[in-house]
Amino acid sequence: MKNKDSALTTLPEDAQLPNFIASNLRLLRKRAGWSQTELAEKVGLNRGNIASYESGSAEPSICKLLRISNLFDISTRDFTRLDLSDSGALALARSKRRAEQDEQLERYKAYRKRQAELDHLISSSYDLFRYKRETLEKPCKEAELFAGHYLQLLELSRQLMKEHENLLSDLGCQEK
Secondary structure, three states, X not given: OOOHHHHHHOOOOOOOOOOOHHHHHHHHHHHHOOOHHHHHHHHOOOHHHHHHHHHOOOOOOHHHHHHHHXXXXXXXXXXXXXXXXXXXXXXXXXXXXXXXXXXXXXXXXXXXXXXXXXXXXXXXXXXXXXXXXXXXXXXXXXXXXXXXXXXXXXXXXXXXXXXXXXXXXXXXXXXX
16 A cells, blocks of 8 residues: 555656756845955855856855845745746845745734733632622632632743743744
């Protein structure tokens, strides 16, 4: 019996994905009017790195590829897989990148809004708990047990919300 998953994840041995890193890098650098040295300074590399990428004798690491594609306002996928020598293809790639960035920003804003709502909900539930606890004259043992469990869950919820907030802050830095 044939494994369904292997057919989906592997390419035939003779199939190669196109790679336009060298030509796109040279093209975009020249269109921007930069020397190899100027481009290297903008992305934190040296001129030799840029020369070897443009000649095709080396390929940038993922981090370097991200820096370069971000500088040219193109997704890494389009930068590596599309021939951008056609100005229409370049304009379309940049337009698509901006649309993706706008979509990401909207998702980020929605996550921030949801975080604020959850923070408010947690605070409100604690206010209600405190009010009920203060107004009870003599709580039973079960109520005290539930109160202890609630306070543990409250602490865990606050820790999770703090981690969520930190994650959103990290994402926000990337969006800027």
